[in-house]
Amino acid sequence: MILVADLETVATLVLEEADIQSRIAEMGDALTRDFYQRDPVFVVMLSGSVPFAADLLRCVKTTCEIDFMGLNRFGESGRVGVTLDTSTPLFDRHVVIVEDIVDTGLTLKVLRTMMLDRGAQSVSTVALLDKHRRRMADVPIEYRGFEVGDEFLVGYGLDWKGKFRNLRSLWAVLDLDLLEQQAGVMGRAVAG
Numbered sequence: 474m475i476l477v478a479d480l481e482t483v484a485t486l487v488l489e490e491a492d493i494q495s496r497i498a499e500m501g502d503a504l505t506r507d508f509y510q511r512d513p514v515f516v517v518m519l520s521g522s523v524p525f526a527a528d529l530l531r532c533v534k535t536t537c538e539i540d541f542m543g544l545n546r547f548g549e550s551g552r553v554g555v556t557l558d559t560s561t562p563l564f565d566r567h568v569v570i571v572e573d574i575v576d577t578g579l580t581l582k583v584l585r586t587m588m589l590d591r592g593a594q595s596v597s598t599v600a601l602l603d604k605h606r607r608r609m610a611d612v613p614i615e616y617r618g619f620e621v622g623d624e625f626l627v628g629y630g631l632d633w634k635g636k637f638r639n640l641r642s643l644w645a646v647l648d649l650d651l652l653e654q655q656a657g658v659m660g661r662a663v664a665g
């Protein structure tokens with residue numbers, strides 16, 4: 474609670490835990506309906522999508538597999554580096570990419586191409602958040618939780634310099650400079 478009280482000085486609440494969870498339950502129902510007995514592979518993008526994937530995939534009521542992938546994107550060139558690759562063979566499988574947020578869409582575009590190049594039978598994306606106003610690449614998002622504005626967001630997997638992924642709710646940072654000044658205080662609050 475100390476953490477949230479501190480965060481309120483530099484950020485504003487965007488989505489409460491209950492709203493996130495009820496939307497995730499709906500998304501889980503949609504995935505269950507569409508992939509029932511089709512044995513999909515969910516490819517979870519590290520690290521921000523981990524809390525979302527953990528909650529979402531427990532709402533998916535059909536047999537599935539879960540794998541992970543880490544990517545670094547270099548600017549707007551479309552070039553990416555793979556920091557961790559999947560180990561599940563994806564040939565002929567129904568692949569569902571699990572993303573915390575789609576911003577420019579450049580990462581997702583590369584990822585979709587990679588999955589198709591590996592011979593996936595189908596590739597679709599489930600994203601909790603869509604910053605659609607900032608889109609640069611035209612990519613489909615088949616399952617979308619919420620449309621959000623272009624503010625910088627933290628919490629529920631989203632980070633600022635690696636921090637705040639562990640918050641249960643989602644916050645928009647009002648002042649990144651002030652956050653920088655106060656980050657040490659909040660870090661101690663988390664640790665304590």
Ligand code: IMP
Nearest residue numbers: 574575576577578579580625626631632
């Ligand atoms: P894209 O290639 O621009 O779509 O990048 C998507 C990635 O950018 C996400 O997976 C996040 O890691 C990161 N990202 C985009 N917006 C935010 C934000 O508001 N807060 C934290 N990370 C973000």
